[in-house]
Amino acid sequence: MVAVVAMSLLSTQLLSKNYAGLQAVSNVSFELPEGQVRALIGPNGAGKTTFVGMLSGRIASTSGTVIFDGKDVTTLPAHKRMSMGMAYTFQITSVFAKLSVHENVALAARRVVQGGNAAVNQRVLEVLNKVNLADRYEQIAGDLSYGHQRLLEIGMGLAQKPRLFILDEPTQGLAESEIDDFVELIAELSEDTTILLIEHNMDVVMRTADYITVLNFGSVLAEGTPDEIRANESVQAAYLGNG
Amino acid sequence: MEFGPYLFIASLEGAITAAVLALTAVGLSIVFGIMRVVNVAHGEFFMLGAVIAWWVTSMITAHPALGFVAALIVAPLLVGLLAIVSDHLVLRRINYDPERTIVATIGLLYVIQQTTLMTFGPEARPVEAPFNKRIALPWFELGENGFVLTWPWGLSTTTYKLAVIAAAIVILLILWLVMSRTRLGLIMRATQLDSEMAQAHGIHVDKVYALVFGLGAGLAALGAVLIVPIQQAHYLMGGDPLLLSFIVVIIGGLGSVAGTIVAAVLIGMSDGIISVFFTPTLAKIIATLLVAFVLVFRPQGLFGKPER
Amino acid sequence: MNNSMRSFALHLFVLAILVVLFFTVSEYHSGNLARILVLSVYAMGYNLLFGYTGLLSLGHALFFASGMYGLGLAMQHLGTPAAPAMLVGLISAFVVSAVIGFLALRTSGVAFMIVTLMFAQAGYLTILLAGKYTRGDEGFVIPQADRAIGSIDLSQSDTRYFAALILFAVCFLFIGWLVQTRFGKTLVAIRENPERARMLGYDIQRHKLLAVIISGTLSGAAGAAYALLFGYAGATFSTVQYSIYPLLWVLLGGAGTTIGPLIGAIFMTYLIDISSEYTNAYMLIAGLALIFLTLFAPHGLAGVLRKKWLPWLP
Numbered sequence: 001m002v003a004v005v006a007m008s009l010l011s012t013q014l015l016s017k018n019y020a021g022l023q024a025v026s027n028v029s030f031e032l033p034e035g036q037v038r039a040l041i042g043p044n045g046a047g048k049t050t051f052v053g054m055l056s057g058r059i060a061s062t063s064g065t066v067i068f069d070g071k072d073v074t075t076l077p078a079h080k081r082m083s084m085g086m087a088y089t090f091q092i093t094s095v096f097a098k099l100s101v102h103e104n105v106a107l108a109a110r111r112v113v114q115g116g117n118a119a120v121n122q123r124v125l126e127v128l129n130k131v132n133l134a135d136r137y138e139q140i141a142g143d144l145s146y147g148h149q150r151l152l153e154i155g156m157g158l159a160q161k162p163r164l165f166i167l168d169e170p171t172q173g174l175a176e177s178e179i180d181d182f183v184e185l186i187a188e189l190s191e192d193t194t195i196l197l198i199e200h201n202m203d204v205v206m207r208t209a210d211y212i213t214v215l216n217f218g219s220v221l222a223e224g225t226p227d228e229i230r231a232n233e234s235v236q237a238a239y240l241g242n243g
Numbered sequence: 244m245e246f247g248p249y250l251f252i253a254s255l256e257g258a259i260t261a262a263v264l265a266l267t268a269v270g271l272s273i274v275f276g277i278m279r280v281v282n283v284a285h286g287e288f289f290m291l292g293a294v295i296a297w298w299v300t301s302m303i304t305a306h307p308a309l310g311f312v313a314a315l316i317v318a319p320l321l322v323g324l325l326a327i328v329s330d331h332l333v334l335r336r337i338n339y340d341p342e343r344t345i346v347a348t349i350g351l352l353y354v355i356q357q358t359t360l361m362t363f364g365p366e367a368r369p370v371e372a373p374f375n376k377r378i379a380l381p382w383f384e385l386g387e388n389g390f391v392l393t394w395p396w397g398l399s400t401t402t403y404k405l406a407v408i409a410a411a412i413v414i415l416l417i418l419w420l421v422m423s424r425t426r427l428g429l430i431m432r433a434t435q436l437d438s439e440m441a442q443a444h445g446i447h448v449d450k451v452y453a454l455v456f457g458l459g460a461g462l463a464a465l466g467a468v469l470i471v472p473i474q475q476a477h478y479l480m481g482g483d484p485l486l487l488s489f490i491v492v493i494i495g496g497l498g499s500v501a502g503t504i505v506a507a508v509l510i511g512m513s514d515g516i517i518s519v520f521f522t523p524t525l526a527k528i529i530a531t532l533l534v535a536f537v538l539v540f541r542p543q544g545l546f547g548k549p550e551r
Numbered sequence: 552m553n554n555s556m557r558s559f560a561l562h563l564f565v566l567a568i569l570v571v572l573f574f575t576v577s578e579y580h581s582g583n584l585a586r587i588l589v590l591s592v593y594a595m596g597y598n599l600l601f602g603y604t605g606l607l608s609l610g611h612a613l614f615f616a617s618g619m620y621g622l623g624l625a626m627q628h629l630g631t632p633a634a635p636a637m638l639v640g641l642i643s644a645f646v647v648s649a650v651i652g653f654l655a656l657r658t659s660g661v662a663f664m665i666v667t668l669m670f671a672q673a674g675y676l677t678i679l680l681a682g683k684y685t686r687g688d689e690g691f692v693i694p695q696a697d698r699a700i701g702s703i704d705l706s707q708s709d710t711r712y713f714a715a716l717i718l719f720a721v722c723f724l725f726i727g728w729l730v731q732t733r734f735g736k737t738l739v740a741i742r743e744n745p746e747r748a749r750m751l752g753y754d755i756q757r758h759k760l761l762a763v764i765i766s767g768t769l770s771g772a773a774g775a776a777y778a779l780l781f782g783y784a785g786a787t788f789s790t791v792q793y794s795i796y797p798l799l800w801v802l803l804g805g806a807g808t809t810i811g812p813l814i815g816a817i818f819m820t821y822l823i824d825i826s827s828e829y830t831n832a833y834m835l836i837a838g839l840a841l842i843f844l845t846l847f848a849p850h851g852l853a854g855v856l857r858k859k860w861l862p863w864l865p
Contacts, residue, residue, distance in 0.1 A: 058750065082752030090750070096743045107740050110733050111752050156751065281661055337845055341661050342607050346802065347845040349795055353838025361832045486672065489665065528676045535669035538662050539654050 008067075009034040009164055009194045010055065015064035017050050017218075024050045025218045027064070032164075037186060037195045039209035041202075041229075043238065047218040048198045049091055052166050055196070056088045057081045068164070083111065087162035091169050091198070093149045095156070097142030101133055104141050104152055108159035123159060130185065131155040146173045154182070158189070165189070168198045183207050206230075214238075248382045248398045250516065257515020259404055259473070262411035263466040265507035267484050268491040269415065270462030272503040275492060277435040277455045280339050283348040285463055286485025287355035288326060292318045292464025293476040294359055297368045308373035311472075318468045319461035326460030330453045339452070352481075359478040372403040372472035407469045414465060415504065422500070431455060463488075486527075487514075490534045496543055555731055558809075558865040562727045565810065566720050573712050581712055583824070587816050588715040589777050590800070592722045594812030596769030597797035602806035603730060604762040605742030609664045609794050610671030611770050613651065616678065616789035617644040618771025623784035624684060626693055634700050637775050644771020645764060647674075652763030656756060668791065675789040690785025698782055711780050718776050719813075722769055727809045727865060729765075738762055739807070770797070792834075799837055802844045805853025809865045814852050 010032040017025040025047040032038050040048050053059030055066055057078030065074045073081050082088070087108075096104050102124055109123040128134040131151040136144065141152060150173055157165055171179050179201070186195060186208045199205045205212065205226070212229045214221040216238045222229060229235055271285045295318040300310035329351055337343045379399045383390045422428040434441045434451045442448045463484070474480070491510050495502030510530065517526040569588070573581050593615055600606045621643030625631040631639060655666045679687045698706045705714050729735045737758055740748040749755050778784045787793070796819075797812075804815025819840065827833035848855065857864040 056750065058746075077754075079749050079752050079754045082750060088750050090747070094744060094747045094750075096740060096747060098743055099739070103736070107736065107748070108751050110736070160751065281665070333842055333846060342664070343845045343849070345607070345609075345661065345664055346798065347842050349798075350838045350841030350843075350845070353834045354842065355838075357832035357835035357838060361830060361835070365831075489669075493665065522680070524676050524680045528673050528680065531669045531673040531676065535654070535666050535673065538666045538669075539657050542658065542662055 008032060009069060010196075011067045012055070013065045013067075015051070015054055015066060016062050017047070017054060017059065018062040023218055025054070025215075028215070028218075028220055030213065030220070032194060032196060034163075034194050035190070037190045037197065037208055037210045039197045039199050039205040039212045040215060041199060041205060041212060042215035042221070046215040048215055049168055050218075051215065052088075052168060052196065052198060056086055056166055058088070082160070085163035086166065087157040087160040087164070088166045089153045089157045089168060089170060091172075093146065093153055095141045095149055095152050097140075099141060100137065101128070101139050101141055101144070101152060102137040105155050105159045108156040112160050127155045127159045130158060130188075132181065147175055147178050150174055151178070151182075154185070162193060164194045164196065166196045169200060170197070171199065171201050171204050179204060248395045251380070251382065252398060252400075253515045254512060255400055255404070255515075257512040258408055259470075259511075260514055261508045261511025262408045263470045264484070264487055264491060264511045265504050266411055266414060266466035266469070267463045268488040268495075268503050268507050269418065269500055270459035270466075271488045272492045272495070272497075272500055273431075273462075274456055274459035275497055276500065277431055278339055278452050280334065280341060280344040281348070282456070282459065283345055283485070284329075284351040284355060285459070285488060286481030286483075287352050287359075288322050288460035288481075289463040289467045289484045290359065290476075290478065290481035291322050291325070291355060292467030293370075293471040293474075293480060294363050294478070295321055295464070296468040296471045297363075297370050297476040300370050307371040311370070311373040311468075314370075314468050315465070319464040322464035323457035323461035327453045327457040330456040334456070335449065335452070356478055356481065363476075363478055365478065367475040367477040369475045370471045372401075374402055374406075375472070376402045378402060403472060407473070410469055411466070414462075418462075419500075486531070487511075490530050493534050494537055554863040554865075557863055558727060558731070561865070562724055562809070565813070566716075566723070569716055569719070573709070573716075578708055582708060583820065585708075585712045585715040585780065586777075587813075587820050588712075588719040589773050589780060590796075590820070591813045591816045592719055592776070593770050593773035594797045594800040594804070594816050595722055595726050595809075596766045596773065598801045598806060598808075598812045599726060599729070599738075599769070600762050600766035601798065601801055602808070602811065603735065603742060604738045604759060606759065606762070607664050607798070608655075608667040608763075608766075609791070609798070610651070610655075610667030610669075610674075611767070611797055612789045612791070612793035613667075613671040613674040614644050614648050614767035614770035615774035615777075615793060616674060616786075617647040617767075618774030618776075619778045619784050619788055620678065620685065620774075621771070622775035623691065623693060623778045626697055627691060628684060632700075633698060633705070633779055637779065640775025640778075641768060641772055644774065645768045648764050648767020648771070649760075652760045652767065656759050656763065668794070671789065671794055672791065675786060675791075678786045678789055685784075685786065688786045690783055690787070693778060693782045693784065695782060698779055705780055706782060715776065715780060718772065722772070723809065723813075730809065730865060734758070734761070742807075795837075799841060801851070802849075803840060803851055805851030805855075805857070808851075808853035808857060811851055811853040818852070 008031045012028055012030045014027045014029055015025060016023065016027055028051060042048055050059060054061045057076060061074060065072055067073065068081065068086065069084060096107065105124045105127050106120055109120050113120050113123045125134065128137055131154055133148060133151055133155060136148065141149065144152060150170060154167070154170055157167070171182055174182060183204060189195065197208065209226055212226055213223045214229065214235050221238060222232045222235050224232065267289055271282060274280065274282050296314035299314040299317050303310035303313050333347050333351065334344055337347060377399050378401065379394050381392050382395050382398055384393050422431065430446055430451060434446060434448055438448050487510065491506045492503055494510065495506030514526065572584060597611050600608055618640040622636045622640035625636040625639040626633065651670050655663055655670065658666050678685045695706045703710055705711055737748065737753050740753065741755055741758055745755055774788065800815035800819055801812055803819055804813065805811030822836050823833050826836045844851065850858065853864060
């Protein structure tokens with residue numbers, strides 16, 4: 001295990017968040033090795049979104065530390081963490097609704113792609129092809145269907161070429177066929193990206209994740225491979241049983 | 244006059260400013276508190292109150308008191324009605340979007356002000372006070388034989404000025420009773436807390452908003468009717484009350500009626516007293532900068548609690 | 552022809568029309584137009600912040616006045632020649648907008664509007680307070696003899712028009728270029744969805760501050776040019792009314808379009824010009840325009856153009 005700790009792309013130590021006396025996340029210590037696809041699961045209100053919010057810098061932590069790529073980023077603002085190689089997709093779809101699909105992805109790409117407009121355009125087209133939105137690049141993002149907006153959101157994450165990609169419930173609202181495409185996309189992406197996935201769809205979790213962390217009442221309930229988690233009785237009691 | 248009595252007079256004048264300011268600012272404050280919009284035309288509702296008061300008193304000339312009492316009733320009602328109409332025609336249609344409301348009420352400001360200029364004209368017109376007996380005020384002085392009661396020359400006020408202060412207190416008390424003890428007040432407070440929830444419980448939020456907007460404007464008009472025998476009606480008189488109301492509402496904590504009243508007293512009194520020490524322009528600069536810095540560094544107001 | 556070429560062509564076309572107009576309209580109108588061109592620069596500065604970044608300031612008169620008094624006071628009291636005085640105007644607008652931006656950007660939405668309003672009001676009152684130098688409301692005239700750069704006399708109607716046009720052209724092309732850059736597109740992203748822009752890794756505060764500074768400095772350039780070309784600086788230009796004007800022009804012409812500020816300034820100036828022949832209550836028109844624009848055409852004239860016919864309009 002020591003070796004794994006040393007190679008962690010992201011880790012937290014005793015990370016906590018207090019909302020006016022309510023302990024949303026308490027003392028979570030967490031290690032995410034480089035290259036892994038990790039799923040974060042747990043019942044509603046378990047603190048998953050708050051936890052990844054603290055990882056990405058959207059939410060300030062009450063105590064504890066976040067270490068990304070060997071550096072303490074606990075007090076760094078979100079945009080600096082993003083420029084260190086994180087990308088984040090929102091649980092509630094948040095695209096630039098009045099701008100075109102192309103411009104949405106271009107905004108994500110422009111910060112990371114070197115070179116002029118041509119290089120950005122090339123990156124945008126690559127990404128749009130990956131998420132199957134290439135034929136809609138001129139459309140206004142707000143006019144897209146909900147499922148397409150989710151794909152666009154994922155595309156905006158991809159365009160940043162992140163080292164750590166945090167996705168908050170990416171398959172929510174996707175159709176069956178789109179979910180299959182998504183699982184494929186994650187598999188392809190996992191070759192050079194570390195992925196942290198909040199996911200309710202257990203089928204997606206089992207198909208994509210290398211390793212699973214279960215949160216319950218703001219604390220880590222269990223960690224293990226999909227098989228281990230499936231077999232874990234306390235997880236079944238807390239979550240899978242009534243899932 | 245010596246310094247002591249001079250300061251006394253200044254604070255008395257300050258108390259009158261504070262009384263009228265409290266009425267005007269509370270009007271702005273409840274509109275902001277309940278509807279979450281900033282009404283930039285608030286000063287013009289104040290001005291209209293004064294202009295209508297002139298108009299009513301110049302029509303009813305039998306006795307100054309008669310015309311004035313009529314103005315006290317007619318002006319707030321008419322101004323309130325105009326506000327309700329503007330709420331209906333403009334604010335409701337832009338869904339009370341905060342920024343668009345500011346732009347629209349700036350428009351309303353010009354429309355009201357310029358229409359008044361076209362009809363009422365550019366002159367300042369006086370309104371006679373219903374009663375106006377000058378009363379001399381005593382002052383205590385530490386002489387050789389202990390405190391002596393003296394009547395320094397020039398240390399005086401009028402019965403009307405004292406009545407303005409009393410009237411403002413009475414009106415604010417009534418408002419407080421309405422807000423805290425009646426069903427109407429309950430509905431307003433429910434709407435303030437959560438307008439969607441209120442809607443779900445069968446409250447006609449649209450009507451509450453129209454009423455609140457009318458009430459806010461009416462309070463400004465009432466303040467103006469009270470002050471107009473001291474200050475004269477003029478089409479540009481809305482600027483200062485607007486600015487001062489802003490200052491008061493922000494320092495008191497946006498939307499807090501109690502904070503607004505405390506701040507009105509503070510600002511009104513200090514406006515009177517500061518002008519003893521500084522030029523009025525410098526006093527205004529200090530006040531506007533104070534507001535700006537309060538918003539920048541303490542957005543909950545000087546007396547408000549930070550949000551969670 | 553792609554969009555950025557079309558847009559460049561449009562900008563050149565507008566400038567060409569403005570050149571032609573000088574030779575075809577009467578001296579009265581070309582004088583008006585010179586004034587409008589300078590005010591359009593003010594409106595373009597305002598538009599960068601309001602139209603592109605989504606920040607509604609009610610205190611831009613402070614920046615306009617910073618430029619105006621920077622130039623005016625330097626010429627009046629220090630005897631600075633016109634060209635370096637222009638630089639003084641630009642620098643003072645730059646410094647004032649940096650300070651105000653730094654402070655006011657700690658707030659947002661309605662609080663931002665009120666904070667900018669209050670700072671501008673404090674600025675106006677300060678100009679009155681310093682009446683010894685500024686001559687307050689009355690203002691001061693910059694002598695005709697001083698209003699020259701080198702041997703070019705800027706008080707003549709033709710040189711004045713072309714000086715205004717050159718300033719306008721520089722700012723117009725600059726804004727046209729700026730909004731196509733990464734920086735300009737990021738401003739639009741911040742306007743549309745600041746939280747998303749932040750989570751794409753953009754430093755929102757830095758971008759907003761830069762936008763305030765560029766916007767304020769352009770407004771200051773307009774103020775300085777106004778004083779230089781028309782020979783007068785007065786406290787009126789720092790009142791709330793002069794903060795409302797650019798908002799009005801931009802709303803009327805079309806927020807978030809490069810051409811909108813010019814269209815809005817032309818229309819509104821002529822509306823007020825014509826109505827003031829009939830009544831002294833000419834601001835009534837401005838009031839009605841503000842209300843109708845918020846109600847029925849929040850995207851202004853150029854917004855309508857863009858929606859109906861020219862989707863590529865920059």
